[in-house]
Amino acid sequence: VLRGKLDALLALAEATDCRRVRLLQYFGESYGRLACQNCDNCLSPAPIWDATDAARKLLSTIYRVQQVSGISFGAGHIMDILRGKATDKVRQFGHEQLSTFGLGAEFSEAQLRAVLRQLIASGALHVDAERYHTLQLQDGARPILRGEQAVRLRADVAAPAARPRQRKAARGTTPAPAAASLDAAAQQRFADLKAWRGEVAREHNLPAYVIFHDATLAAIAERAPQSLAELQGISGIGASKLERYGDEVLRVARGAG
Ligand SMILES: [Zn+2]
Numbered sequence: 001v002l003r004g005k006l007d008a009l010l011a012l013a014e015a016t017d018c019r020r021v022r023l024l025q026y027f028g029e030s031y032g033r034l035a036c037q038n039c040d041n042c043l044s045p046a047p048i049w050d051a052t053d054a055a056r057k058l059l060s061t062i063y064r065v066q067q068v069s070g071i072s073f074g075a076g077h078i079m080d081i082l083r084g085k086a087t088d089k090v091r092q093f094g095h096e097q098l099s100t101f102g103l104g105a106e107f108s109e110a111q112l113r114a115v116l117r118q119l120i121a122s123g124a125l126h127v128d129a130e131r132y133h134t135l136q137l138q139d140g141a142r143p144i145l146r147g148e149q150a151v152r153l154r155a156d157v158a159a160p161a162a163r164p165r166q167r168k169a170a171r172g173t174t175p176a177p178a179a180a181s182l183d184a185a186a187q188q189r190f191a192d193l194k195a196w197r198g199e200v201a202r203e204h205n206l207p208a209y210v211i212f213h214d215a216t217l218a219a220i221a222e223r224a225p226q227s228l229a230e231l232q233g234i235s236g237i238g239a240s241k242l243e244r245y246g247d248e249v250l251r252v253a254r255g256a257g
Helices: 002-014 019-026 052-069 075-082 088-092 109-121 141-145 166-173 184-204 214-223 228-232 239-253
Strands: 048-050 125-128 134-137 152-154
Touching: 002 019, 002 109, 052 075, 052 109, 052 134, 052 141, 075 088, 075 109, 075 184, 109 125, 109 152, 184 214, 184 239, 214 239, 228 239
Parallel strands: none
Antiparallel strands: 048 152, 125 134
8 A cells, every 4th residue: 555655656756747736636636727837847847758659558468468368467567568578477378479569678667667657646557456466457548548648757757768776686696694504405495486576576566575585485495385384384474475475485485386
């Protein structure tokens, strides 16, 4: 829920139209005029990036995966398809066959995330927090898909040269002290669990440690639990994490994926 609020505030910052109108919209009120003529966006309009093309490609990808697979997916997976990244998950669902696969290769992930935030804030998309933060099309998506409505972002917040993420990548390659004492098989489980956690974090747009700490993953890798009951005894796994991730963790720890 907090994440959703942060996203809504970010979307507000990235908007190109009147701040007052947006802010009142956010709180469910209407201003009664189109613009206040008094906020920074009204007084000195920022350079604009026309994100209509990116928005249409995102929306049609979300539409297609739902049609083909019958379920909804999160932002990470949708962006992978659009950017032409044939990940294991993309291949698993055959989504590299979609006509939108690779169609948005020119967009950075930062740009696409900014567009997604606008689409969510404007009611074209809904994030289902109960179902792994999957994205679902709303009525507001129709005029954009039909080409009747444009999507505009401030050029400075969605610039093609996105913030570098090297620091994060470098950190991922450092072995965690928690895993130092594991034997070879457990090391492999630990690596698999970390890869799985990275995917989940990206998909849900959350920091990895919010999913599980390294120490918890190391403990799982060491004990190689075979059942939810065995998993439950491990420190760092509460009831809600057990319910949300238990089956997936067991599958990964067994080496089945
Ligand atoms: Zn204004």
